[in-house]
Amino acid sequence: MATQTLSGISGMLKQFYIGPIREQLNNSSVLWFRLQKNEEEVSGLDLIARIPIFHKRNQGVGFRAESGTLPTAQRRQHTQTTVGLAYLYGQIQMTGQAIKGSRNQATRFAAVVDNEIRGMIEGMKIEGNRMLWGDGSGALAKISAATGAVGAGVFFTVDSAQQLEAGMLVDTFTAKSGGTQNLASVEIDQVDRRNNKVSFVTAVTVTKDDFLFRNGSRGLYGMGIAGGIDGADSLGARRVSTLQGIARSTNIFWDANVVDNGGVLKALTLADIQTSFELGEIIGQGRCSLIITSYALRAKYLSLMVSDRRFVGSLTLDGGWSALEYSGGGEPVPWVVDYMATPNEVQFIDERTLAIYRAGDIDWMDTDGAVLRKVPNIDAYEGTAYSYLNLGFSAPNKNSVLRDRN
Secondary structure (H helix, E strand, C coil): CCHHHHHHHHHHHHHHHHHHHHHHHHCCCHHHHHHHHHCEECCCCCCEEEEEEEEECCCCCCCCCCCCCCCCCCCCEEEEEEEECEEEEEEEEEEHHHHHHHCCCHHHHHHHHHHHHHHHHHHHHHHHHHHHHCCCCCEEEEECCCCEEECCCCCEEECCCCCCCCCCEEEEECCCCCCCEEEEEEEEEEEECCCCEEEECCCEEECCCCEEEECCCCCCCCCCHHHHCCCCCCCCCCCCCEECCEECCCCHHHCCEEECCCCCCECCCHHHHHHHHHHHHHHHCCCCCEEEECHHHHHHHHHHHHHCCCCCCEEECCCCCEEEEECCCCCCEEEEECCCCCCCCEEEECHHHEEEEECCCCEECCCCCCCCEECCCCCEEEEEEEEEEEEEECCHHHCEEECCEC
């Protein structure tokens, strides 16, 4: 393989492919797209964003009598939070034969590269969206089936199969952090999302209430909606007890507003929707600018509006995304869906309080100037795209979540 050929390929990957890769990843979901307007650059050796959170207003105000003593001057009180970055990678690989056989045929070579990059982009888009919807632990599902042996290709039940994929290698642990590992690097054979069932390629013993994680990724995901828009539920429990270094149990301003039914599913109602919509404003003086949920709950919302003989308008958002209108008071708010949205939940988001923190846009790992590098002992070449990022929250109490609804 001529050095000039590899150098030319690296130049092409930088010049012609990195732009479309960035565009596709940044438009991978409606939530990702809309949060880009709040994107913050992170720099420094530690790659940590430090955010001042103002949680007590300046109280140096008040009415006084004529010639009375003026209010005592004060300053807004704040707490500093920190947002560390998570490290997302995507790999492409091309065999020496594919490169050699197509190096003098531009169209054929472009097809080889396009195929590999399309696969990488799709994988990184899905993985980034998993992060946005997670709680920072990397847990993808929880085993609901009774503990026992499961044969190869035999389905067992999980709480939600929405974030699982065929071919994914998973580990299982008894807890989201700590606990005991029961399975390592087991390949998923099939995923039945309709019935929340999964099968493995090999026969294993599954343990009820174990959590499934992508192999090697436990605890390494960035924070997402499930952990950031979280707070004490009706049973006093929280999914994430400490967010960005602040303990929620002793800082209630750091709790989002949770409307739930103690873990027991109940039918979605218009009254529940309106209550949740208003809580961010009542509790945190927020303003809901986006409602996002699953396809099933959007369908339920539509059926409620039709049965109540109410008109539901539609919107076309920037980026071409379609949305329903929700008129809870004031300007209509877009109601959108995401196939990875947490089942049985509706999120009411004040988008001003969320931001994506990044150490630059996605790029090729090319510190030595070459995108492609030789794979040891294999006639193949690899390239790595990377993005250092996380989702940060500045005022969770301006947001709400409605849980346990079907």
